[in-house]
Amino acid sequence: MPGEKANPKAPANVTAGKKPAKAAGVQKKAASAAAPKTQPLEMVQPAAAAAKPKPKIATVSMAGCFGCHMSLLDIDERILKLVELVEFNKSPIDDIKVFTSRCAIGLLEGGCCTDENVHNLQEFRKHCDILVSVGDCATMGGVPAMRNMITLKECLDEAYQNGPTVYNPKNLMPNDPEIPLILDRVYPCHEVVKIDYLLPGCPPSADTLYAAITALLFGEPLKLPYELIKYD
Amino acid sequence: MDETLKKAVEEICQARGNDAGAMMDIVRQVQARFRGVSEEAIDLIAAQCHVPRVDVAGVVSFYAFLSTASKGQVVIRLCDDVIDRMYGAVAIAEAFSHELGIEMGQTTPDGKITLEWAPCMGLSDQAPAALVNDVPVTHLSTDKARHLIQSLRRYMDPSRLVERLGDGNNAHELVGAMVMNNVRKVGPVIFAPLGPGEAMKKALAMSPAEVIRDVKTARLRGRGGAGFPTGIKWEFTRAAAGSKKYVLCNADEGEPGTFKDRVILTEQPDLLAEGMAIAGYAIGADEGILYLRAEYAYLRRFLEQVLQRRREAGLLGKDVCGKKGFNFDIRIQMGAGAYICGEETSLISSCEGTRGDPKNRPPFPAQKGYRGCPTVVNNVETFCCAARVLEKGAGWFAQLGSPGSAGTKLLSISGDCLRPGVYEVEFGIKLTEVLRMAGGQEAQAVVVGGPSGQIVSAADFERPICYDHLATGGSLMIFGPQRDVLEIVEHFLDFFIEESCGYCTPCRVGNVLMKERVARIRSGKGELADLGYLERLGQTIKTASRCGLGQTSPNPMLSTLRKFRSAYDSRLVQQAGPFQSAFDIQAALAQAKEVQGRASVLFSGERHHR
Numbered sequence: 001m002p003g004e005k006a007n008p009k010a011p012a013n014v015t016a017g018k019k020p021a022k023a024a025g026v027q028k029k030a031a032s033a034a035a036p037k038t039q040p041l042e043m044v045q046p047a048a049a050a051a052k053p054k055p056k057i058a059t060v061s062m063a064g065c066f067g068c069h070m071s072l073l074d075i076d077e078r079i080l081k082l083v084e085l086v087e088f089n090k091s092p093i094d095d096i097k098v099f100t101s102r103c104a105i106g107l108l109e110g111g112c113c114t115d116e117n118v119h120n121l122q123e124f125r126k127h128c129d130i131l132v133s134v135g136d137c138a139t140m141g142g143v144p145a146m147r148n149m150i151t152l153k154e155c156l157d158e159a160y161q162n163g164p165t166v167y168n169p170k171n172l173m174p175n176d177p178e179i180p181l182i183l184d185r186v187y188p189c190h191e192v193v194k195i196d197y198l199l200p201g202c203p204p205s206a207d208t209l210y211a212a213i214t215a216l217l218f219g220e221p222l223k224l225p226y227e228l229i230k231y232d
Numbered sequence: 233m234d235e236t237l238k239k240a241v242e243e244i245c246q247a248r249g250n251d252a253g254a255m256m257d258i259v260r261q262v263q264a265r266f267r268g269v270s271e272e273a274i275d276l277i278a279a280q281c282h283v284p285r286v287d288v289a290g291v292v293s294f295y296a297f298l299s300t301a302s303k304g305q306v307v308i309r310l311c312d313d314v315i316d317r318m319y320g321a322v323a324i325a326e327a328f329s330h331e332l333g334i335e336m337g338q339t340t341p342d343g344k345i346t347l348e349w350a351p352c353m354g355l356s357d358q359a360p361a362a363l364v365n366d367v368p369v370t371h372l373s374t375d376k377a378r379h380l381i382q383s384l385r386r387y388m389d390p391s392r393l394v395e396r397l398g399d400g401n402n403a404h405e406l407v408g409a410m411v412m413n414n415v416r417k418v419g420p421v422i423f424a425p426l427g428p429g430e431a432m433k434k435a436l437a438m439s440p441a442e443v444i445r446d447v448k449t450a451r452l453r454g455r456g457g458a459g460f461p462t463g464i465k466w467e468f469t470r471a472a473a474g475s476k477k478y479v480l481c482n483a484d485e486g487e488p489g490t491f492k493d494r495v496i497l498t499e500q501p502d503l504l505a506e507g508m509a510i511a512g513y514a515i516g517a518d519e520g521i522l523y524l525r526a527e528y529a530y531l532r533r534f535l536e537q538v539l540q541r542r543r544e545a546g547l548l549g550k551d552v553c554g555k556k557g558f559n560f561d562i563r564i565q566m567g568a569g570a571y572i573c574g575e576e577t578s579l580i581s582s583c584e585g586t587r588g589d590p591k592n593r594p595p596f597p598a599q600k601g602y603r604g605c606p607t608v609v610n611n612v613e614t615f616c617c618a619a620r621v622l623e624k625g626a627g628w629f630a631q632l633g634s635p636g637s638a639g640t641k642l643l644s645i646s647g648d649c650l651r652p653g654v655y656e657v658e659f660g661i662k663l664t665e666v667l668r669m670a671g672g673q674e675a676q677a678v679v680v681g682g683p684s685g686q687i688v689s690a691a692d693f694e695r696p697i698c699y700d701h702l703a704t705g706g707s708l709m710i711f712g713p714q715r716d717v718l719e720i721v722e723h724f725l726d727f728f729i730e731e732s733c734g735y736c737t738p739c740r741v742g743n744v745l746m747k748e749r750v751a752r753i754r755s756g757k758g759e760l761a762d763l764g765y766l767e768r769l770g771q772t773i774k775t776a777s778r779c780g781l782g783q784t785s786p787n788p789m790l791s792t793l794r795k796f797r798s799a800y801d802s803r804l805v806q807q808a809g810p811f812q813s814a815f816d817i818q819a820a821l822a823q824a825k826e827v828q829g830r831a832s833v834l835f836s837g838e839r840h841h842r
Contacts, residue, residue, distance in 0.1 A: 115824075118817055119834045125810045152823040173828065181824040181832050193811045 055104035055217060058128060059091040062117040063144040063186055064110025067203045068135040069093070072107075074206035082210075085217055090127075099127040105216055106130070108195075110137045112187045113144055114180035125193040130216060133189045134209070136202040145186040152184055201231060234272065240265055241273055245280040252281040253603070255291050255585030259298055260568055268302035287586065294587040294733070296350065296569030297526045304339045304346035306384055309363040310372075313352035313488050314723045315646045315709060316359040320373070324360050325349070327377040345384060351571060351727060352488035353527040356646035356709070357414050357653050364390040366529040368411050401498045406534040413495045414653030417669065419640040420632065421620045422496060422613065422656050426503050429547050431623035435510045436555045440470065443514040447618055449626035451638040456482060456574070456611030457681060457705030458780075462618060465608060468598035469515040472606035477517040479508050480602060480609040481562075482579055484525040486571040487682035488727060489707035492642035493612040495654045497524075497531050500616060501538045505562060507615025509552060510622055511608055512560040520562040521602070523579055526569045535564060571731035575780050576609040578733070589733050590779035613642055613706070634660030637698035641706070645670045647679075648712035659698045663688070666697065672710040677717055677796065682707035683724035684784035686791040687717065717799045718754045721788045725750060728785040739782025742773035746789055757814040759805050767793060 061069055069092060075082065088094045089103050106128030112118050124131060136142040147155055160166060160173050189195050199212055208228045215222040244261045248254040258277060262269050269277075269292045278285040292298045310316075310325055325336055328347050332340055339346040355361035358370035367390040369380065383392055397403035398412045415423065435443050448463030469477060481504065485493040496504060508520040524532060539562055542548045550559045570588045572578045577591035580602050601607025610618075617639055621629045630638045637659035643666065646652045650671025657666065663680075667673050679687050680697070681704040688695075688702065695701045711720060725747035734740045749766050752758045770786030770793075777783050793800060805813045817835045825831060 115817065115821060115832045115834050118820075122811060153827050156827055175828050175830065177830065177833055180834075181821055181828060181830075183820040184823045185820075187815070187820070191812060192815045 054085065054087045056089045056101060057086045057091070057105045057107065057213075058089045058099065058103045058124065059093060059107040060109065060120055060124060061092060062108065062110035062120060062138075062189075063113035064135065064137045064142070066092075066109070068107075068109040068138075068209075071201075071203035071206050072209050075210045076206070078210055082213070085214075090123075099123060103128045104130065105132065105213070107132050107134050107213075108138045108189050109134050111141045111144060111189060112183060112192050114182050116180035118183070118187075118192055121189060121192050130196045131189070131193070132197040132199055132212070132216075133195050134199045135204055136200060138189045139198045139200055141186045141188045142202065145188075148185040152182055156182075200229070237266065237270070237273055238276055241276040242280060245277060250281050251585075252283045252287065253585045255281070255283075255288065256565065256568060256582060258585075259288070259291055260566060263298050266302065267305065268299050270300060270302070274300070290587045291585070294570060295526075295567075298568050302339075302343070305344050305388060306365055306390060307346040307348065307363075308380075309348055309350035309353070310336075311351075311353050311355060311359065311361045311363075312349040313356055313359065314720055315356040315489065316352075316361065317723065318647070318711075318715070319359045321360045323374050324362075324372050324377045327374040328381065331378050331381040344388065345381075350527075350569070351731065352486065352490075354485055354491040354494045354525075355411065356489050356491060357644065358412055359646065363527060364393055367391060367393060368409055368530060369393050370410055370412070401534065404534055406537055407498065407531060409530050411494075411498075411530075412653075413498060415495060415499070415656075416645075416651050416653040417655040417657060419656030419658070421629070421640045422500060422503070422616050422642055424620070426500075426506070426619070426623065428502065428542075428545060429506070429553055431503075431506045431619040432509055432513075432547065432553050435513055435622040436553050436558065440514045440516065443510060443622065444470065446626040447514070447621055450621040450629040452614070452617050452621055452629065453637065453699060454611055455613035455617065455641065455705065457487070457684070457703070459699045459703060462610060462614055465598060465610070466511060466514050468596070469606045469608045472599045474606050476519075476603075476605045477515050478602045478605055478607040479511045479515070479517045479520040480576075480579065480583065480597075480607055481508055481520065481522045481612060481615055482574060482576065482609055483528065483612050484523055484567050484570075484574040484579060485528075485612070486525060486574045487684065487705055487707050488724075489644060489646055489679065489682050489709040490705060491644045491646075492654050492706045494528060494531075496612050496616060496642070497528065497535065501535055502542070503616045503619050504612055505539065505542055505548065507610075507617070507619035508562055509548065509560045510618055511610065511615065513552075513555075513558055515606070515608055517608070518559045518561070520560065521583055522562055522564045523567060523573070523583060524564050525567045525573075529566060532564060532566065539564075571727075572733050572779070572781055577779065579609060580607065587733070589735055590781075592778070611705070633658045634696060634698050636700045641697065641704070643697070643704070643708050644706045645672075645708045645710065647710035648672060648675065648715070649710045657697070660696045662696050663693045663702060666708065667693065667710065670708075670710065672712075674712050675710045676713040676715060677711045677720070677792075679707070679709040679711070679720070679788070680704045682709070683727055683788055684780070685787060687720070687788050687795065688791070689795040691795065717792050717796045718750060718803070721792055722747060722750050722754060724788045725785070728781065732781060732785075736776075736778040736782065738773045738776040739778070739785065742769060742777075742782065743785050745769055746773070746786060750789060752814045753800055753803050756803050757805060758800075758803060759808045759813055761808075762804075763793065763800055 090096045090099045106124040112121055133139045161171060201208060205228055211224055212222055244258055248258060259269050262273050274288045278288045292300055329335055332345055332347060334340055334347055337348050353363055355370055360372040361370045380393055394410045398410055400413045401407055402409045402411045444463050444466050452462040453459045454462055483493055512520055548561050552558050552560050565583050567573055573582045573588040575590050576597055578588040582588040583602055597607045597609050599606060633639045640656050640658050643655045667675055677687050677689055680702045685704055725743055728743045732739045732743055746769055749762055753762060770790045773786050774783050821832050
């Protein structure tokens with residue numbers, strides 16, 4: 001739920017449990033078991049970026065529509081600056097499938113609909129210092145969670161067996177072991193693992209995402225003007 | 233179209249002038265006659281009263297005693313109060329279920345008996361209790377439950393379940409209930425005798441302004457819980473513009489663990505009627521409404537007779553007590569089972585024949601209340617106190633009690649104590665003294681003021697009961713050392729979830745979130761962060777809810793977080809990891825495994841938590 005980590009004193013609408021400036025340090029407390037000490041983010045400045053190893057970012061789209069990733073790509077030419085600042089690890093952007101190193105930031109799109117989503121999310125928690133739920137599906141379940149009022153059996157029945165447009169004379173149900181199993185309901189990310197920040201929006205606009213990522217990278221308070229967090 | 237239904241609905245509506253304002257009476261009567269208000273009946277009522285269908289459907293769906301589905305000829309409502317639970321209500325429910333072959337909430341296939349849970353019915357001192365139609369059955373046991381069903385099966389007559397009548401007026405021929413008053417301590421204000429019209433005559437010898445002045449001088453404050461100064465309320469209503477004004481008596485005693493109004497209604501209805509008439513004189517009203525909760529319907533005929541007797545004695549009606557030009561009468565409005573109707577603006581909504589939704593304030597009822605007219609709404613006990621103030625004098629009343637809280641207070645005491653019942657004590661009495669009187673010295677926790685009040689521990693037992701310390705509308709529930717505080721909290725949250733009217737989100741959704749998190753902690757899966765979450769969520773619900781229900785529903789949780797911290801701390805997950813302890817992947821996959829017939833490749837065993 002959006003109130004999960006809501007903190008009225010948070011600097012802006014990255015509804016945060018802690019202030020961004022402290023994020024790296026506090027993160028250790030929140031998820032100590034999975035967060036070995038890494039280089040503090042504050043030290044990474046653009047000028048020094050060439051000399052020092054860049055902080056790594058991982059992203060994933062789970063039970064989402066890739067809209068949040070599209071929004072990230074919408075930062076236009078700033079993507080060049082972003083690439084100067086960070087290196088992408090596991091992410092659809094560079095198509096790295098498994099974590100090859102520890103990451104500073106994990107951006108999560110979508111909630112958890114399947115066991116594979118849960119596995120993915122847990123991998124993110126293990127490998128990332130800071131996890132950000134990006135967009136309404138990650139923070140609240142979003143559109144996929146509309147099925148939460150219906151049992152899984154009914155959902156599958158409607159989709160594959162008795163729905164009005166289904167032609168399935170052999171009454172088969174897709175059941176290859178390769179296909180992930182579907183959970184009883186769609187879970188927002190923070191119900192499965194601990195999440196550090198929630199960034200609402202459907203999707204959060206490119207400017208919002210860029211402002212949030214750079215604020216995290218530089219350890220600055222996030223300032224989002226009203227236009228960026230107005231959703232009606 | 234069912235002709236019998238059509239004809240009956242027409243008759244019922246016409247008898248009330250097809251007035252939608254009398255919707256409560258109309259639907260109650262249709263329910264009683266046809267054991268339900270069917271969709272068809274809703275259409276007919278809407279057409280007959282010229283209101284949109286949704287207005288009628290809204291009322292039917294709102295109140296617990298109304299239903300669209302047809303209920304059994306006899307409805308057994310088993311009290312689901314926390315005290316009843318402690319004394320075996322669940323075992324009794326099982327006995328009923330077993331004997332009838334149905335689950336709670338169902339009706340027997342022959343349509344004869346319906347079995348359901350109901351919130352506190354004001355019988356906590358004689359728990360476990362049930363209402364069989366209108367007949368209260370007390371001190372239930374599993375044996376008695378079986379006998380009860382056998383008797384019903386044989387005679388289908390709830391009145392035959394009463395084998396021995398209770399004390400006082402419970403044995404009156406028009407009451408005939410097995411309920412006990414259990415008055416353990418008689419005080420000078422409520423339970424002292426009163427001659428007919430004694431208080432009213434004194435009031436009518438004064439001007440209305442003088443009556444209000446006396447009530448203010450006596451420092452009388454509302455007894456229902458909020459504690460608003462009664463004289464000031466009356467003054468506002470008197471001063472409000474409008475020629476038609478109303479006096480409403482709140483006898484919708486729904487706060488779990490409260491039953492003192494039931495005893496007043498049984499033993500001192502005349503004192504109440506005098507108080508209402510005095511209020512009418514003071515504010516310039518000629519009509520009073522006694523809003524009686526549906527659970528107390530067994531008192532209705534008795535109360536009607538009291539009112540009739542007073543009319544015949546000239547104490548109600550035209551030129552009351554011979555005072556030329558002062559006309560005042562009282563009618564009884566029945567409720568239909570809704571806790572929220574104890575909130576004054578909801579009570580007004582209900583009287584107006586709509587869903588018992590709270591209204592926005594301002595305007596306050598004193599300016600715009602029942603049917604848009606200035607209205608005084610007071611608790612049963614408050615009217616009784618006001619009558620006594622006029623009879624004995626403001627000075628006499630003001631010297632009782634403590635400086636900030638004048639007079640006496642009725643306490644309804646239940647739970648783990650030797651002498652549950654009603655006590656009239658002076659304000660300022662220490663809780664330890666009350667526990668000693670009631671024989672509950674071993675208490676671990678006392679719920680002061682019901683679920684909407686607070687849960688206090690031994691550290692607070694030396695504090696006095698008054699408006700400024702331990703405030704209560706009358707409910708005191710005692711819990712011994714063997715009880716689980718978190719179970720009580722969770723039960724109260726269930727109650728609020730059930731009783732929330734659903735109008736505002738903080739209350740409708742917030743109570744569910746609170747309950748989920750408390751349940752998580754109880755099940756041993758909570759983490760330290762959950763306590764902070766509960767604290768913040770509770771404050772948000774209190775601040776953002778529209779009426780008293782949501783503004784108080786977090787109280788049991790918030791007060792126990794402070795006073796019984798160890799009950800929470802001791803259940804927390806000690807070594808919290810980066811994953812949520814409460815998320816159980818195997819439980820989340822159980823349905824998929826069943827449908828697809830295979831286990832998860834990624835989460836095959838127990839190894840998922842590291």
